[in-house]
Amino acid sequence: MSFTLDPTTAITDPHGITWGMHPITWRNDDIPEVGAFNTLEDMLLDLADTGYRGTECAGFFPPKEEVKAASEARGIKIVAQWFSSFIVRDGIETVIPDFEATCSHLEYLGATRVVVSEQTGSVQGKRDVCIFTNKPTLTDEEWDLLADGLNRLGDIAHAHGLELVYHHHLGTVVQTKAETIRLMEATDPAKVSLLFDTGHAYVGDGDVMGLLQACIDRIKHVHFKDVRPERMAESRAANRSFLDSFLAGMFTVPGDGTIDFTEPYRFLVDHGYDGWILVEAEQDPAIANPLEYARKARAYIESALLKA
Template structure:
């Protein structure tokens, strides 16, 4: 096992893209018992061993000093962290202090992105609500309030050297292609960018490229997540929640599901994208060994995406 990322054996993207892997494959913040046996050190060792350059922060991480020391010891980087905003519920002024603290934390760790998702009315964490038929919908009056609030948070993020990348997400007020496009149109492009997630685009709209083509000029962070269509339809028929759908195997790593990543990857490259792409797959690590799936994703990345 490689105990530190070896530049000679790490994933090398000829277009300057940095490949990482999201911590959700090791441990899940929404259901703490899922992957509770995995530690930060377990994850970092797997990442270094499989040649990924870094990851995002998660709720199970220890204090920031320990995180920084552990990440640097393995030759890895922190790219970003999720922040749940409640602009519509609480008002942006109430959000700013916690957001400021998150940005300070990420600045200390050397991150370059802060991932924001508006969680007012969200059903993504409710296990008794079907993710396929229930989602909150913004009123006409709420759209400009959310946009103005995100612009404000974008200013805070920039003060800490970070890009605010908005995450379109199943079960939230900004899930669909049309909703995401509208949010991008209403927000200031100098303050708010987009995290493009293939898995959420596919499950939410049945289409990956439509959203990417429409928003490519705003994309500054990417998650490559695959979908198992049989498991998706099984969960839809069973009217499962988001959490129960991923526990049932709806998501997986690139190359193990139905999405052809050659098209979004080529489109990103053709438009000069050269930032992070993180492999992501909400799965139960007790059933889907993270190290095994990290290797499976790397084999697909190098054998299909980088071989073209």
């Protein structure tokens, strides 16, 4: 095992893209007992051993001083962190203090992105609500509130050296291609960018490339997540929630599901994208061993994408 990332054997992309892996592979914040046996150190050792150069913050992480020391010791970059905003429900003035604290935390860790998702009315964390037939929506007035609030958060993020990247997400007010495009059109491109997630695009609309092509000029962060269509169909038929769907195996790492990542990867490269791509898959680590799936994803990345 490699205890510190070796740059000479890490994933090296000829187009300047940097590859990392999201901590949700090791532990889940929405269901704390899922992966509770994994620690920050477990994750960092696996990342160093498999050659991923970075990751994002998670709720199970220890205090920032410990995170900084541990990640630097292993040679792993902290890239970003999720922030749940309630701009529509609570008002932007209520949201700002927590957002400021998150940005300060990320600045200390040397991150470059803050991932924002509007959680007003969200059903993504409700286990008694079917993710395929229920989602919140916004009125025209609420769309304006959200856009104006995100623009203000974008200014705050920039003051901390961060880009605000909005995460379109199942079960939220910005889930579909149409909703994501509307948000991008309503916000200032100098202040609000997009996190493009293949898994949410596929499950939400069945269309990965449509959203990518429509929003390519706003994308500053990427998650590559695959989908097992048979498990998705089972979850849809069973009216499962988002959480129960992923526990049933709906998501997996690239190369283990149905999405052909060669097309979105090539499109990103052809349009000059040279930021981070993080491998991500909400799974139960007791069933899907994180180290095994990290290796599986790397093998696919190098054989199907980097050599294509």
